[in-house]
Amino acid sequence: MSAVVTTQDSDALAAEHHDGRPFDRGAHDRLLRMPPLRGSRIAHSAVSVALEASSLESQLAEARATIAEQRDRIAYLESLSMTDELTGLLNRRGFFSHFRREIAAARRQGAKGSGKGGGVLVIIDLDGFKRINDTHGHMAGDAYLRQVARLLVGSVREEDVVARLGGDEFALLLTKTDAACGDLRARQIAVAAGRRSVRWNNADLPIRFSFGVQSYGADDREEEVMRLADSRMYSNKAGRRPRSAGRKVGNPPGHCAANRRTIA
Incomplete structure (x- = not known):
């Protein structure tokens, strides 16, 4: 028996994303593999957009973390360049x-x-x-x-x-x-x-x-x-x-x- 994805289901998924709760990627992957029924293309697109937005947010968070680490590294190297290694005083x-x-x-x-x-x-x-x-x-x-x-x-x-x-x-x-x-x-x-x-x-x-x-x-x-x-x-x-x-x-x-x- 074929599963049916309704517009209400996709709306619930989108609402879940906007509420800030994490997606169940396994469930979403199964939904995406299901052949879209007539009248459900819009619902299918909404799920795809929501998943893509979640992925972009994750990438953005990783990029911000990387930038913060680089800034800390630069600050550390700058402090080393201004410190006398032997005494710990300013050079x-x-x-x-x-x-x-x-x-x-x-x-x-x-x-x-x-x-x-x-x-x-x-x-x-x-x-x-x-x-x-x-x-x-x-x-x-x-x-x-x-x-x-x-x-x-x-x-x-x-x-x-x-x-x-x-x-x-x-x-x-x-x-x-x-x-x-x-x-x-x-x-x-x-x-x-x-x-x-x-x-x-x-x-x-x-x-x-x-x-x-x-x-x-x-x-x-x-x-x-x-x-x-x-x-x-x-x-x-x-x-x-x-x-x-x-x-x-x-x-x-x-x-x-x-x-x-x-x-x-």
């Missing part, structure tokens, strides 16, 4: 990307009349790092760099930026900080670092570095700020010791208190 590329955004933010603040904005750039260059590599090996040098990175991260606020520019050179962006507070903060970090050492194969490797400080604001370009900070760092290094080494650093002025973080 030079990531640092300059962030620095440009900081200066742009200072310009927006200035345009809105909400203050000049800006902050302080500190360039840090380790003293005697080549000797550590030559004497104790590159594994010791890597351990030394990681310890310096941890020291710097623990010495600034969460909103500040720490980066390894390459080799034994690091950078700090002390945001929303003026030149006086930034210079004082750099000297505090240098003094604290001078009390630290890295233990390697029964040897204590002292942490020493030279630094240069330069403020930045809405009217500055990152390349020029970097050049000035570099110049001051090399002048500091010419003294062969951090300029604050062996000296006590006094308490900061009241307006610097908000920028201060205790260094153990």
Whole structure:
């Protein structure tokens, strides 16, 4: 006995699709294999259209999932391209990307009349790092760099930026900080670092570095700020010791208190 597909049956199937409930593909396949009876061609076409729409929706969902995965992959690769593999800090590329955004933010603040904005750039260059590599090996040098990175991260606020520019050179962006507070903060970090050492194969490797400080604001370009900070760092290094080494650093002025973080 032949099965009959009525218009009411096809309408029910279409309604099922529009209600958002999944199709029983096996049942639909059996319906499609049945020879259409007279007067049922429209019903047969409705079922075909509904099935095709369901298939397209499934393909669209898969495409969206693939696009989302690709976006996540791109974001991951971009983060890798801006991260120093050894220390986990920003690398030079990531640092300059962030620095440009900081200066742009200072310009927006200035345009809105909400203050000049800006902050302080500190360039840090380790003293005697080549000797550590030559004497104790590159594994010791890597351990030394990681310890310096941890020291710097623990010495600034969460909103500040720490980066390894390459080799034994690091950078700090002390945001929303003026030149006086930034210079004082750099000297505090240098003094604290001078009390630290890295233990390697029964040897204590002292942490020493030279630094240069330069403020930045809405009217500055990152390349020029970097050049000035570099110049001051090399002048500091010419003294062969951090300029604050062996000296006590006094308490900061009241307006610097908000920028201060205790260094153990």
